[in-house]
Amino acid sequence: MPGSLFAVERYERRGDQRTPSLPSLPADSGARLVVAVHLPADEVVIALVEADDVAAAEAAAVGAGWQVDRVTSAIWIVPRDCA
DSSP states (O other): OOOEEEEEEEEOOSOSOOOOOOOOOOTTSSOEEEEEEEEGGGTEEEEEEEESSHHHHHHHHHHTTOOOSEEEEEOOSSOTTOO
16 A cells, blocks of 8 residues: 655646546556546646655656656645545
């Protein structure tokens, strides 16, 4: 099970408000997509990915065919199981 959380960012350059697609991460990548959001006003997609390290998170995203503009460590502020 991956141990760290990373924000994978993709900056949209289309200039439209359509919800972009985000292919699944490869099953054998060792990374797991936790959640992804599209911020149309900022033209950005942010995906939270659990992986062993930043290189593994980026490799999994690239392996899935994602456009990757930035990958950075992330920290939960509110645990994902709290609603």
